[in-house]
Amino acid sequence: MSELDRVGFRLWAAAEPDLTALVAADDSTLTYGELAAEVHRISHGFTALHGLQPGDTVACVMTNSPGMVQLYLAAMQSGIYLVTVNYHLTPREIAHIIADSGARLVVCSERAEEVVVAAAAAAAAGGTPVDVVVDGSPAHGSRPWTALTEGMPSTSPEHTPAGSLMMYTSGTTGRPKGVKRPLSGVDADTGARSYVWLFAEFGMAREAFGAWLVSAPLYHSANITPAMGALHAGGTMVLMDGWTPEGFLARVERQRITGTSMVPTHFNRLLQLPEDVRAAADVSSLRYVIHGAAPCSRDVKQQIMDWFGPVVYEYYGSTEVGTTIARPQEWLEHPGTVGRAASISTLKILDERGEEVPVGTEGIVYMRQGEDVVEYHNDPGKTAGARRDGLLTVWDVGYVDEDGFLFLTGRASDLILVGGVNVYPAEIEGVLLGHPQVADVGVVRRADPDLGEVPIAHVVLAGDADPDVALDAIRAYAAEHLAAVKCPRDYLVHPALPRDPNGKLYKARLREPQEVS
Numbered sequence: 001m002s003e004l005d006r007v008g009f010r011l012w013a014a015a016e017p018d019l020t021a022l023v024a025a026d027d028s029t030l031t032y033g034e035l036a037a038e039v040h041r042i043s044h045g046f047t048a049l050h051g052l053q054p055g056d057t058v059a060c061v062m063t064n065s066p067g068m069v070q071l072y073l074a075a076m077q078s079g080i081y082l083v084t085v086n087y088h089l090t091p092r093e094i095a096h097i098i099a100d101s102g103a104r105l106v107v108c109s110e111r112a113e114e115v116v117v118a119a120a121a122a123a124a125a126g127g128t129p130v131d132v133v134v135d136g137s138p139a140h141g142s143r144p145w146t147a148l149t150e151g152m153p154s155t156s157p158e159h160t161p162a163g164s165l166m167m168y169t170s171g172t173t174g175r176p177k178g179v180k181r182p183l184s185g186v187d188a189d190t191g192a193r194s195y196v197w198l199f200a201e202f203g204m205a206r207e208a209f210g211a212w213l214v215s216a217p218l219y220h221s222a223n224i225t226p227a228m229g230a231l232h233a234g235g236t237m238v239l240m241d242g243w244t245p246e247g248f249l250a251r252v253e254r255q256r257i258t259g260t261s262m263v264p265t266h267f268n269r270l271l272q273l274p275e276d277v278r279a280a281a282d283v284s285s286l287r288y289v290i291h292g293a294a295p296c297s298r299d300v301k302q303q304i305m306d307w308f309g310p311v312v313y314e315y316y317g318s319t320e321v322g323t324t325i326a327r328p329q330e331w332l333e334h335p336g337t338v339g340r341a342a343s344i345s346t347l348k349i350l351d352e353r354g355e356e357v358p359v360g361t362e363g364i365v366y367m368r369q370g371e372d373v374v375e376y377h378n379d380p381g382k383t384a385g386a387r388r389d390g391l392l393t394v395w396d397v398g399y400v401d402e403d404g405f406l407f408l409t410g411r412a413s414d415l416i417l418v419g420g421v422n423v424y425p426a427e428i429e430g431v432l433l434g435h436p437q438v439a440d441v442g443v444v445r446r447a448d449p450d451l452g453e454v455p456i457a458h459v460v461l462a463g464d465a466d467p468d469v470a471l472d473a474i475r476a477y478a479a480e481h482l483a484a485v486k487c488p489r490d491y492l493v494h495p496a497l498p499r500d501p502n503g504k505l506y507k508a509r510l511r512e513p514q515e516v517s
Contacts, residue, residue, distance in 0.1 A: 008192035009073060009231045010036060010156065021231060023211075023255065024066050025241040035070065037154035042074035044152035050105050050131065054079025054161050055183065059103035059130075061085045061094060061112045064218050064239045067135035067145065071107055072218075072228065077188035079161035081180070083168065084219040086421075087112040088483045093176070094119035097168050099128040101178055107148070110136035117141050162191030167221050169422055176427070195229035198290075201325050201342050202313050204259075208288040209235020213251060213260040215243045222292055222420065226261045235259075245269045249281040259288040263420035264296035265451055267304045278307065286311050298336045305332070314339055316406065322346060322367035324406050337405040338398075341367070346391065349400055354388045362399045362409055366391035414507065416445040416453050418485050425507075428455055428488065431481045437462050437470040440497050442505045443488060457488035458510045460497055467493050 006012065009032065012019065017033025024030075046052040058080050062068035068084075075082035083101045085094055087109065098106060098119060108116040113132075117140045120130045132142040162184050168176040184191060199208065212230035214237060216223045230237055238255050240247060243266065251257065270278070286308055292315040305312055310328035316338035317323035324347060326339030341347035348356050349363040357363040368391045394415070398408040416423040425443035432441045440460035445453040461470050471491050478487045498506040 006234060007196055007232050008189045009228075010077070010160075010189055010192070012231075012234045016234070019234070020236050022066055022069060023236060023238040025064065025239045028066075030066055035066075035073070036156075038070045038149065039073045039077070040154050040156050041149040041152040042070060043078045043157050043160075045148045045150075046074065046078050046080065046105075047157075048152065049147065049150070052078070052080060052104065054163075055081070057081040057083060057101050057103045057166065059083040059085055059098055059101060059106045060219075061087045061089075061106065061108040061116050062135060062219070063087060063109045063111055064214055064241045065109060065135060066239075067107070067109070068218055069228075069231075069237065071148075072224065073231075076163040076191065076228075077157070077160040078163055079183060080163040081166040081183075082163060083166045083178070084221075084224060085168070086217070086219050086483060087115075088485065089115075090481060090483060091115050091118040091122060092481060093483060095122035095126070096175060097178075098123040098130055099126055100176075101166060101168075102128070103130055105131050105133065107133045107135065108142070110134060110139070113138070113142055114140045160188040162186050162188050165221060165224070175430075192232040195225060195232045197344065198226070198315065198323070198325070198342070199229055199233065202288070202290075202327060204288055206233055206235070208259040209233045210258040211236050211238050211255050211285075213238045213240065213248075213255070213257040215240040215248055215251070215260060216263060216266070216420075220420070222263070223261055226290055230259070245273050246277070249273075249277075249283070252286065253282045256285040258285055259290070260286070261290045261292075263291060264300060265419040267291070267296065267300050268450055271300065271303055271307075283308055288313060290315065292316060301331070302335070315342075316408070317345075317367070324367075326405070330405070334401065334403065334405045337401075337407055339406060340404045341406075347400070347404075347406060348391060349398065350388060350391075357399075359402050360399055362397055364393050365396045365398050365406070365408070366393045368392060414444070416443075416455050418448075418454055419451040421485050423455055423486050425455065428457065428478075428482060428486055432457060432459070432474065432478060434481070435474050435477045437465045438474060442497050442507055442510050444507050444510045446489070448489075454489040455486065457491045458494055458497060459491055460494055 013032040013036035017031060019032045020029050021032040021035045022030040058075055060068060060071050072082060083103060085097055094116060106116055106120055113134045117132055120132045123130055133147045134142040135145050138144055164181050164183055167179050169179060209230040212235045214227045218224045227237055240251055289308060289312045312328055314326040314331060315323050322345030323342045324339035325342050326337050331337060346368045348366045350366050351357050351363050366388060396408055397410040398406055400406050414425045428443045429441050432438050438459055439462040442458045443455050446456045448454045498509045
């Protein structure tokens with residue numbers, strides 16, 4: 001038997017129930033047997049206590065916690081669509097996701113309870129009633145965790161259809177859109193194998209998962225997928241709840257971390273530590289560091305490789321499309337690449353007419369994951385607009401070299417990647433235009449040494465408003481209506497914005513250097 005022949009946390013729980021599955025942020029632990037028992041109780045509770053059936057939707061607004069891991073695994077063996085929501089979002093933003101996804105149950109952490117209860121009330125007022133359960137002590141009117149599990153058996157349900165994540169990407173038209181795949185129709189144990197295909201592509205053995213650190217938020221697909229893959233491979237998941245460079249290094253050393261998933265912002269902040277702090281850190285246990293979700297500068301990645309060693313594996317892709325991978329030696333031989341198409345992915349560079357371009361020529365990056373078919377929930381127009389001959393694009397621009405390695409050179413869309421989080425200007429613009437002192441607005445990205453990119457707002461103020469007073473009010477308004485990651489870092493005031501006769505904004509002109517207000 002090869003090291004990854006046994007795949008699926010359920011199979012590991014049956015074979016080795018006393019194996020440590022989870023180390024929480026407070027260092028408490030759960031064995032595979034204990035984890036499976038609670039997962040089974042939740043699965044039974046979905047049906048018996050909440051009337052959920054395969055194909056229904058549950059949302060969770062949770063921190064990195066055992067509860068979130070349990071809820072996720074239960075959904076994935078119950079045929080449930082699970083929507084993982086950023087707990088930094090505002091009630092307005094969460095209410096939209098609840099209503100749009102059709103979630104009938106929302107589970108939250110104590111930290112997010114007040115916001116989620118407010119969001120659920122807003123969704124209910126709009127005709128989407130939803131039950132709220134908190135992982136902890138209710139303080140704002142939600143129900144306790146026992147509402148999921150009380151009286152439920154700890155044995156596996158008879159039927160365990162595989163569920164699916166339904167991720168919400170910030171919408172280019174102003175509202176987040178759900179990315180929804182048809183349910184596979186396979187059982188949970190078979191479905192678990194899809195979580196380890198990337199590990200297999202990288203050539204990772206089970207030693208990678210001896211202590212797999214989850215330091216970034218599990219609500220992001222780039223983090224939750226490899227984290228659950230580590231469990232399905234029989235590893236031990238080690239949680240962090242809140243990332244700092246010092247906390248990361250301490251966790252790596254104390255828990256002898258063997259593998260983890262990161263984003264370039266993490267690399268950048270680690271490299272900003274004093275030289276003596278970096279030199280004293282023991283990162284010798286690291287064998288596999290996977291990164292993706294945002295562009296990483298060539299210099300930053302080289303410095304991390306010099307520090308950690310040749311253990312950094314990169315992938316490029318998205319919730320919607322296929323994947324490329326770059327193993328450490330491949331990246332060192334092709335510096336700056338995001339890799340070649342994975343064995344189950346198709347990659348093509350097309351021009352504006354949909355024709356494939358020659359090697360070395362820039363074009364729009366189109367991909368597909370196997371025969372996978374995805375759609376934007378409640379937005380068939382967006383799905384159709386991004387497709388060509390079964391391939392899908394998120395409007396990135398790049399080229400492929402003679403060895404098949406992809407290099408990204410820009411983004412055809414206005415997407416802003418803030419520390420690995422997708423932020424779209426249209427959503428920010430829609431909110432800011434709701435303020436009475438904003439007559440016109442355009443949001444663009446600006447390079448940032450820490451977060452990679454940040455949003456900047458170019459505004460035309462209404463009437464003869466005092467700029468200082470107006471901007472203070474607009475900033476406060478944005479903070480009330482948008483998650484912090486979406487709030488513009490600077491505001492630049494203009495007498496008018498450059499638009500063509502049809503009203504189209506020339507955003508390229510806004511990216512020219514301006515004086516910040």
